[in-house]
Amino acid sequence: MTRPLVLADAETARDVLTFSGRAQQSGADGVRLQAVDGVLVLTSAALAPQGLFDQTPTILAMRIVRADPELSCDIVVDALTAGAQENELVLPDTGRAPAWAGVAPPRSGWRHVSDLSAGALSERAQWGISAVAHGSPEGSGEDAVRALRARIWGEPDEDLGGLPRGVAFAAHAFGFLSGGEQVRVTVSGRWTRLALARGHVLSRGPAVVGLTPVRRTGPAPDQG
Secondary structure, three states, X not given: OOEEEEEOOHHHHHHHHHHHHHHHHOOOXXXXXEXXXXXEEEEEEXXXXXXXXXXXXXXXXXXXXXXXXXXXXXXXXXXXXXXXXXXXXXXXXXXXXXXXXXOOOOOOOOEEEEEEEHHHHHHHHHHHXXXXXHHOOOOXXXXXXXXXXXXXXXXXXXXXXXOEOHHHHHHHHOOOOOOOOEEEEEEEXXXXXXXXXXXXXXXXXXXXXXXXXXXXXXXXXXXX
16 A cells, blocks of 8 residues: 655655656666654665675765654655645655665764865766766677776766765766855765755765775695
């Protein structure tokens, strides 16, 4: 049986539908909905590794909106649809459990380290999209395309202060970029957060700069 997701008003419901739609368009693996005390946090993985050796960085897009104070949930869904009331959306019958949803950014301890311009994010996102398109000729296999995306979006970019280029992709794909906004960059542990007026982009871990050297395992060689 479907369940309604009650938001603060019709405008907020449209906002959430837009976020869900952008997640689908970007190829994200679902949207996480976390609601408590009248606040709904929407999170989606703009980029995430698909396997043990996948070098794609974990980069999340996040938006926070108002919800019904009585709403309490924590579920990952593929999509949302409009409900019977203008301020309602319909949840699917079942949720999902993608790997990225088990990696939560910290709630505190954020430290301001720098600022970026929205223009720089937009330019690097467009560059990356073009590089992926031109580097993936027709007939490229899925593994080859995934490796190319991991390299393009996982590389540290000097124009972004050394952050992985994927943060620009996330900001672009989820419609967070607008005008000449200055974007506040904060860090907490292994996480970096870009705070934009329309949402947040969170990146986990250092940018990809190459594979870790393979270490010898097993017993040490005989020294005698």
